[in-house]
Each structure stands twice: as C-alpha cells, then as structure tokens.
Amino acid sequence: MRIRTFDEYQTAYQKSVEDPEEFWAEIAQNFQWRKPWTKTLQWNFDEPNIKWFVGGKLNITENCLDRHLAERGDQPAIIWEPNDPNEAGVTLTYRMLHDQVCRFANVLKRNGVVKGDRICIYMPMVPELAIAVLACARIGAVHSVVFGGFSAQSIADRINDAQCKVVVTADGSYRGNKEVPLKNTVDDALIGCPSVQRVIVMTRTRTPVSMLKGRDVWWEQELKQVTADCPAEEMDAEDMLFILYTSGSTGKPKGVVHTCGGYMVYAAYTFQNVFQYEPGQVFFCTADIGWITGHSYIVYGPLASGATSIIFEGVPTYPDCGRFWDITDKHNVNILYTAPTAIRSLMGFGLEKVENHDLSSLQVLGSVGEPINEEAWHWYDDHIGKNRCPIVDTWWQTETGGILISPIAGVTKTKPTYATLPLPGVQPILVDENGKEIEGNGVSGNLCMKFPWPGILRTTYGDHERCRQTYFATYPGLYFTGDGCLRDEDGYYRITGRVDDVLNVSGHRIGTAEVENAINMHTGVVESAVVGYPHDIKGQGIYAYVITDDQQPSDHDAELTKRDILATVTRVIGPIAKPDKIQFVTGLPKTRSGKIMRRILRKIAEGDISNLGDTSTLLDPAVVDDIKAGAI
Numbered sequence: 163m164r165i166r167t168f169d170e171y172q173t174a175y176q177k178s179v180e181d182p183e184e185f186w187a188e189i190a191q192n193f194q195w196r197k198p199w200t201k202t203l204q205w206n207f208d209e210p211n212i213k214w215f216v217g218g219k220l221n222i223t224e225n226c227l228d229r230h231l232a233e234r235g236d237q238p239a240i241i242w243e244p245n246d247p248n249e250a251g252v253t254l255t256y257r258m259l260h261d262q263v264c265r266f267a268n269v270l271k272r273n274g275v276v277k278g279d280r281i282c283i284y285m286p287m288v289p290e291l292a293i294a295v296l297a298c299a300r301i302g303a304v305h306s307v308v309f310g311g312f313s314a315q316s317i318a319d320r321i322n323d324a325q326c327k328v329v330v331t332a333d334g335s336y337r338g339n340k341e342v343p344l345k346n347t348v349d350d351a352l353i354g355c356p357s358v359q360r361v362i363v364m365t366r367t368r369t370p371v372s373m374l375k376g377r378d379v380w381w382e383q384e385l386k387q388v389t390a391d392c393p394a395e396e397m398d399a400e401d402m403l404f405i406l407y408t409s410g411s412t413g414k415p416k417g418v419v420h421t422c423g424g425y426m427v428y429a430a431y432t433f434q435n436v437f438q439y440e441p442g443q444v445f446f447c448t449a450d451i452g453w454i455t456g457h458s459y460i461v462y463g464p465l466a467s468g469a470t471s472i473i474f475e476g477v478p479t480y481p482d483c484g485r486f487w488d489i490t491d492k493h494n495v496n497i498l499y500t501a502p503t504a505i506r507s508l509m510g511f512g513l514e515k516v517e518n519h520d521l522s523s524l525q526v527l528g529s530v531g532e533p534i535n536e537e538a539w540h541w542y543d544d545h546i547g548k549n550r551c552p553i554v555d556t557w558w559q560t561e562t563g564g565i566l567i568s569p570i571a572g573v574t575k576t577k578p579t580y581a582t583l584p585l586p587g588v589q590p591i592l593v594d595e596n597g598k599e600i601e602g603n604g605v606s607g608n609l610c611m612k613f614p615w616p617g618i619l620r621t622t623y624g625d626h627e628r629c630r631q632t633y634f635a636t637y638p639g640l641y642f643t644g645d646g647c648l649r650d651e652d653g654y655y656r657i658t659g660r661v662d663d664v665l666n667v668s669g670h671r672i673g674t675a676e677v678e679n680a681i682n683m684h685t686g687v688v689e690s691a692v693v694g695y696p697h698d699i700k701g702q703g704i705y706a707y708v709i710t711d712d713q714q715p716s717d718h719d720a721e722l723t724k725r726d727i728l729a730t731v732t733r734v735i736g737p738i739a740k741p742d743k744i745q746f747v748t749g750l751p752k753t754r755s756g757k758i759m760r761r762i763l764r765k766i767a768e769g770d771i772s773n774l775g776d777t778s779t780l781l782d783p784a785v786v787d788d789i790k791a792g793a794i
C-alpha cells in the first residue's frame with residue numbers, strides 16, 4: 163500500500179491507469195472484510211452509476227477500531243485538546259475508543275435507531291463527536307454532521323432533506339472566549355422538523371438548556387443504561403456511510419453521499435501515502451469534523467490506519483496566536499495539516515509566538531481547502547517546517563472523499579502553489595468550454611476526471627438527477643470539479659480556483675446564490691448580486707450589491723440596513739456567509755435577457771474598473787457607471 167520513492171509512485175500510477183481494478187483490489191486486501199467482493203468496479207459516468215468492491219461486506223468501525231485492539235489497543239487513538247489550555251485534555255486509547263463507540267452505539271439503538279436511519283450530529287469538537295460518528299457507522303446508521311457554526315435554519319434544511327430521526331448535540335460549545343449555545347439552536351431548528359423523534363444532548367458547557375420530555379435525553383444518563391457489547395452491523399460496500407452537505411452554484415446545499423467500502427479504502431490509502439504516515443506518529447488536522455477534511459483526515463483515514471489523531475476544540479488564536487505551536491510541542495505532533503487561511507492569519511501576528519516554540523517533532527506539513535499563495539507557502543516552509551519538512555498542498559473536494567492531486571511527502575518534488583501530481587488512481591483531464599480535451603503541457607482549462615476512484619461521491623441524497631446535472635452533465639462522460647486549473651511545462655497541476663458561482667471564504671465553500679437568497683429575505687431588499695473578491699486572509703471575501711426599496715436612504719439608515727442584512731444572513735445561513743462589503747445600488751448590470759453580468763461585478767469588486775470588457779450587450783450600460791462610482 164505504501165509508496166516510498168518517486169519510482170514507486172510512477173510504477174503505481176501506471177498500474178492504476180492500466181489496470182485500475184487490479185490496482186485497487188490489491189490495496190483493498192489490506193482491510194478487514196466480512197465477505198470479499200466479487201467485482202472490483204462497475205461504473206458509468208452517464209447515469210452516473212459507480213460501485214466499488216461489489217458484493218463486499220464490511221463494517222468500517224471494525225477496520226478503525228476492532229482490528230487494532232490486539233496490536234495497539236493501548237496506543238492513543240484520539241488526543242483531545244480542549245479550547246482552554248488549562249482544562250485537562252483527554253486521551254482515548256484504541257481500546258477506550260472502541261468501548262465508548264460500542265456504548266454509544268447501544269444508546270442509539272436504545273433510542274430506536276436502526277440500520278439506514280439518518281442521524282444529524284451538531285456538536286463541538288470533543289471526542290464525543292468522533293464517538294457519535296463512529297457509533298452511527300457501527301450500527302449502519304447514516305451520519306449527517308452539521309458544522310457547529312451553521313444557523314438553525316441551515317440545520318433544519320439539512321435535517322428535513324435527509325429526514326433525520328435523531329439529533330445528537332451538546333448543551334453548548336467553547337470557541338476562543340465565546341460560548342455557543344448549540345442546544346438552543348437545535349431547539350429553534352426542530353420547530354420545523356417533524357421527522358426528529360429524539361435529541362441526545364451531551365454535557366459540555368452546562369449552560370441552561372430546555373429538555374423536552376419525550377424528545378430530549380441526556381447523553382450521560384443514557385450511557386448508564388447500556389453495556390459495551392455491540393457487534394458491528396454487516397454493511398454492503400455500497401451501503402451509505404454518511405451524508406455531508408456542501409454548497410453549489412445553485413439552490414440549497416446538496417447532500418453528498420459516500421458509501422462504506424470505497425470511501426474507507428480511499429481515505430486510508432491517501433492518508434498513509436500523502437503524509438507518509440509511520441506507525442506511532444501523531445497527526446494533527448486542524449479542520450472541524452463538520453467538514454469533509456475532518457471526516458477523512460481526523461476520523462476515518464487516521465483511525466483506519468491505526469494512527470493517533472488530535473481533536474482540537476478551539477481556535478488558532480486563543481488564548482494567543484501560538485496555540486497551534488503549543489499543541490505541536492505539547493503532543494509532539496509529527497504531521498500538521500491546516501489551511502492557508504489559518505497560515506495567513508497567523509503570519510500577520512509575526513514570529514514572536516513561533517520562535518519561542520521547539521517544533522522539532524514536525525516532519526510533514528499539509529495544506530488544504532483553497533489555493534495557497536506563495537508568501538504563505540514560504541512562511542509555512544521557513545518558520546514552521548524550518549525548511550526540513552515537505553509541504554503537501556492537497557487538492558480535493560467534499561465530493562471526492564479524499565485527496566486527489568497532491569505531492570507525496572518527501573517523494574514528489576514540490577513547487578510552491580502547485581498541488582503537483584495526481585495520486586495513483588486519479589486521472590485528471592483539462593477541457594475547454596466545449597468539453598474538448600486540452601492536451602499537452604503549459605495549458606489551462608476546466609479540471610475534470612475521466613475515471614472513478616474509490617472515494618468519489620455516489621449520489622446527492624434524495625436527488626440523483628441533481629448529482630448527474632451538477633457533476634456529470636456539463637462535460638458528458640467526465641466528472642466536472644468546478645475548478646479551473648493550469649498544467650505547467652512539467653505536467654504539474656495548479657488549481658486556480660472555482661470557475662462556477664461558488665466562493666471559497668476561509669476554506670469554506672459558499673454559493674453566491676445561497677447568500678443572495680439570504681440577503682433577499684430581508685424586508686427592504688429588492689434584489690442582490692453576490693461575488694467574491696481577493697481577501698488577504700480569507701482568500702476570498704464576499705461582496706454584495708444590493709438594491710433596496712428605499713432608493714435614497716440617509717447614511718444613518720443605510721448603515722442600519724447593512725447591519726440588518728448581516729443579521730439576516732447570519733440567521734439564514736450562519737456567520738461564515740456574512741458579506742464583507744455591501745454596496746447599495748439602484749440597478750444591476752443585466753443583459754437584455756435579464757441575466758446579471760457577474761463578470762463586470764467581479765471586476766468592480768476586485769477594484770479593477772479600468773477594463774470592464776464588452777458592455778455593449780447590457781440593457782442599460784449607465785448602471786455600470788453608477789456602480790463604479792459607489793464601489794467600496
């Protein structure tokens with residue numbers, strides 16, 4: 163399973179293209195199957211219909227927990243670092259984690275959960291979050307983790323889309339010096355969620371919460387009623403493992419579906435190879451388990467590999483901007499996996515809180531979530547890796563389940579801002595607007611994949627047609643990523659960013675349409691258009707052009723309306739979707755057919771107003787001058 167030299171990478175890559183089934187079958191042998199598969203791969207990208215390890219039976223938690231007990235039962239599986247460094251942390255060995263997962267799985271069963279039920283998890287970054295995720299997987303329930311920063315409305319939308327039967331949450335969570343009332347938000351969400359029969363509430367902050375008789379139960383009390391004996395449910399390789407919602411260019415977020423067999427194989431294979439994980443190493447991924455990065459590289463990838471994975475509850479700047487480095491030294495972190503936005507924000511604080519740390523345990527550094535700019539790459543390399551740790555710039559998506567394009571640490575020669583080369587099993591292709599392949603090197607185009615890998619999404623929950631439309635219809639026969647990409651003279655790939663109406667704000671994916679819908683819900687708003695613009699720390703900022711029914715508001719009124727709009731967006735989506743800039747306008751640049759010309763709005767938001775290109779097709783070119791004059 164392990165690649166150790168560039169020659170081995172090339173050999174593996176070639177084999178994976180020539181005989182993908184044989185290639186992945188060999189890798190899948192390294193896992194524990196209840197029953198072997200009969201066909202390694204069945205696929206077409208037209209419906210699409212993708213099945214890996216057909217007929218294979220397994221349970222992912224037997225691979226993440228049970229099979230490690232004999233050899234490394236007493237090794238830490240999870241190290242939990244609380245928000246407050248003065249609070250005692252928790253270390254769970256594989257044996258302890260196995261025990262707790264089985265117990266909580268029995269709690270779920272006691273509360274009526276059976277195989278196939280959907281469970282919404284809305285929790286802080288505590289060990290119990292990973293325990294809840296794994297407990298679902300243990301009994302074949304489908305988890306749908308919702309990031310703790312989303313609003314009640316967002317939770318309700320996700321619960322209703324998947325018809326969740328149970329919600330697992332906590333009273334509250336700690337983030338920096340803030341306390342967030344999670345259960346309260348869940349209560350608001352559940353007003354509109356008739357499918358939910360039970361809410362299991364873990365105690366974290368002990369903030370007062372309402373507990374509805376007949377619906378709400380305490381995690382701790384439930385645990386007293388169960389044993390630690392919970393045999394794993396036998397799952398088909400293609401049974402659903404989880405749903406994770408992600409934003410696209412239109413409509414409400416889609417529930418990306420991953421299944422048991424292929425996802426497990428892919429998450430573990432990429433974890434071990436990209437980071438060159440060695441037994442005994444401590445891995446620290448700073449993402450939240452509410453995102454795919456946390457699913458694949460805090461929970462499933464590391465645990466399926468028998469690694470020690472850190473769960474960090476807090477934020478990089480609390481109690482001060484040295485927190486990541488405190489954690490690195492305290493737990494002797496060997497592999498650190500974080501996001502460019504975090505690096506850029508920490509860069510801004512200078513080197514004082516870096517240089518008073520040792521950091522000598524570090525061996526590999528990872529980056530994920532958005533393009534990493536050259537300056538951040540070098541700062542990471544110079545000051546964190548001390549020029550002795552390879553940096554892996556890992557490109558992938560919620561839909562891909564695991565890393566697709568990335569250096570293999572210490573094996574692939576790196577180049578700042580390049581995700582470099584496809585991993586074995588990954589077949590990228592660049593196409594032009596018409597879907598024609600762009601061959602050769604020194605070219606750029608739209609990034610697609612022409613062959614499935616085991617971690618690819620199988621559907622979008624409850625709406626397979628939407629999955630087809632979104633990913634497989636733009637360029638028939640190909641999976642379309644939505645990203646633009648450059649392939650340089652060496653054949654190295656550099657992701658240049660989204661080519662659709664999706665923003666990447668601090669590594670969070672946000673649809674412009676979603677933000678517009680939220681803004682339009684505000685009483686005084688007639689219409690709005692949202693675009694991204696370059697932001698020093700967030701990567702992209704959100705710029706909103708808004709038409710209100712009061713065309714001549716006083717400065718004071720305009721200021722108040724802005725604040726109301728921010729409150730509305732926070733209420734509808736969550737604080738991560740709040741526009742950074744709001745410009746009130748009297749009209750939007752539209753074509754005669756009524757389409758907003760976002761290209762022009764993007765240019766103005768970027769501050770590049772000299773060359774707006776062809777505006778002759780506009781219905782009313784004069785609105786552009788007004789917008790230019792009022793640009794922020």
Ligand code: WT7
Pocket residue numbers: 408454455529530531532533534555556557558559560561581643644645657658659660666669670671
């Ligand atoms: C989008 C996916 C799974 C990673 C976490 C985000 C952008 C992700 C990189 C990278 C340039 C990147 C892409 C992609 N992206 N990693 N290393 N370099 N861009 O997952 O929320 O599904 O977002 O994030 O635009 O399409 P996500």
